[in-house]
Amino acid sequence: MQLQQKAMYLIGRPVGISLKNGHGVSGTLCSVQNGEVYVVQYLYASQFATFHYPFNQINDILPYPACQ
Numbered sequence: 001m002q003l004q005q006k007a008m009y010l011i012g013r014p015v016g017i018s019l020k021n022g023h024g025v026s027g028t029l030c031s032v033q034n035g036e037v038y039v040v041q042y043l044y045a046s047q048f049a050t051f052h053y054p055f056n057q058i059n060d061i062l063p064y065p066a067c068q
Helices: 003-009
Strands: 014-019 024-033 036-044 047-054 058-063
Touching: 003 024, 003 058, 014 036, 024 047
Parallel strands: none
Antiparallel strands: 014 024, 014 058, 024 036, 036 047
């Protein structure tokens, strides 16, 4: 499945994103716009922020697994 299609399917779900620079981020995937994904991430205390990542910087987007 193409990365953009996968991202569209995962909107509203908690995801992990593997970046090409070797870093990873996690949060709730909020939207896909203009070749980027928008993710709400936890900062600290009770603060959250929306970050955006271009598809050309992303290796993969994976949904969080269900609790066992």
